[in-house]
Amino acid sequence: MRIALVGIGKIALDQHVPALAASPDWELAATVSRHGRVDGVEAFTDIEAMLAARPDIEAVSLCLPPVPRFEAAQAVLAAGRHLMLEKPPGATLAEVHILRDMAQAAGVTLFATWHSRMARGVGPAQRWLAGRRVTGGRIIWREDVRRWHPGQDWIFDAGGMGVFDPGINALSILTAILPAPVRLLGAELDVPANRQAPIAARLSLSDGITADFDFRQQGPQTWDIELATDGGKLALRMGGNLLELDGRPALGEDSIAGEYPALYARMAELVRSAAQDVDLAPMVLVADAFTLGRRFFGPPFEF
Ligand code: NAP
Numbered sequence: 527m528r529i530a531l532v533g534i535g536k537i538a539l540d541q542h543v544p545a546l547a548a549s550p551d552w553e554l555a556a557t558v559s560r561h562g563r564v565d566g567v568e569a570f571t572d573i574e575a576m577l578a579a580r581p582d583i584e585a586v587s588l589c590l591p592p593v594p595r596f597e598a599a600q601a602v603l604a605a606g607r608h609l610m611l612e613k614p615p616g617a618t619l620a621e622v623h624i625l626r627d628m629a630q631a632a633g634v635t636l637f638a639t640w641h642s643r644m645a646r647g648v649g650p651a652q653r654w655l656a657g658r659r660v661t662g663g664r665i666i667w668r669e670d671v672r673r674w675h676p677g678q679d680w681i682f683d684a685g686g687m688g689v690f691d692p693g694i695n696a697l698s699i700l701t702a703i704l705p706a707p708v709r710l711l712g713a714e715l716d717v718p719a720n721r722q723a724p725i726a727a728r729l730s731l732s733d734g735i736t737a738d739f740d741f742r743q744q745g746p747q748t749w750d751i752e753l754a755t756d757g758g759k760l761a762l763r764m765g766g767n768l769l770e771l772d773g774r775p776a777l778g779e780d781s782i783a784g785e786y787p788a789l790y791a792r793m794a795e796l797v798r799s800a801a802q803d804v805d806l807a808p809m810v811l812v813a814d815a816f817t818l819g820r821r822f823f824g825p826p827f828e829f
Pocket of ligand 1: 532536537558560589592594614674675678691
């Protein structure tokens with residue numbers, strides 16, 4: 527199947543292009559980006575022009591930041607093409623509800639991806655937790671924004687989500703593995719004086735779970751989830767790629783396809799079965815943190 531990639535920036539070049547090149551299901555047939563290009567692939571700068579010129583392209587994958595994404599998404603669905611969204615799936619929940627209704631009405635697939643859910647420890651963790659009761663836990667998600675998002679000023683604008691851009695990956699794993707729904711009880715958001723979105727956040731969630739998100743981490747980076755249950759302890763480290771049960775490594779040395787190859791395989795499966803996959807649970811927790819969170823304004827931040 528032919529697919530177009532929109533928003534040729536960091537994640538498109540780091541992950542989407544290699545995953546598509548290796549995919550048995552997809553051929554990267556066009557790009558849409560004002561500056562970005564992929565060698566050997568037809569390049570457009572306007573999405574409407576691409577959709578009009580290439581009726582043979584049946585699916586479009588959007589790698590734009592969340593705020594400019596909705597109009598492009600609407601154009602794709604209005605043109606009757608299948609649509610895949612980078613996380614977070616929109617700037618607001620209402621946008622994604624509208625897109626889901628549009629996709630259903632048009633009879634095309636909408637896949638709101640959560641790449642961290644494809645990390646290799648997530649499925650085993652979900653199976654281990656089924657039938658156990660979570661009694662407490664903590665998420666520590668600390669990374670260096672200058673290393674992973676160099677110069678991306680949009681991330682600190684309204685709608686850019688700040689530290690929730692990576693933090694929502696942890697919440698996407700948590701909401702996938704917990705045996706029961708989780709809700710936000712309270713939040714503290716540290717916002718640089720010259721920015722709109724938080725550089726750090728501390729969340730309090732039901733089941734005694736806390737989260738510590740920080741964009742200022744120097745040296746080793748931390749993407750850990752630790753949970754206590756009535757039947758032992760579980761830890762997911764390295765963004766869900768290492769699993770420990772009661773302190774011992776619990777994954778074999780199986781070969782791994784990787785998160786983005788798994789996303790494109792899932793997209794192919796959804797298209798073939800005319801299905802949707804749109805789970806907003808991680809984004810609801812982030813929206814609730816912005817609703818309930820207490821703001822603390824701190825020193826200005828520059829890249
Ligand atoms: P990025 O490097 O800034 O790339 C996004 C691209 O979108 C830009 O290069 C730009 O290309 C295009 N664009 C169109 N309108 C834009 C606007 N108003 N502001 C900024 N860019 C605009 O961002 P990214 O890191 O690839 O992230 C894109 C999405 O992927 C985000 O939702 C992010 O959460 C997600 N993601 C990122 C990572 C990561 O490690 N960076 C990992 C997983 C997921 P043109 O100028 O050529 O149009």
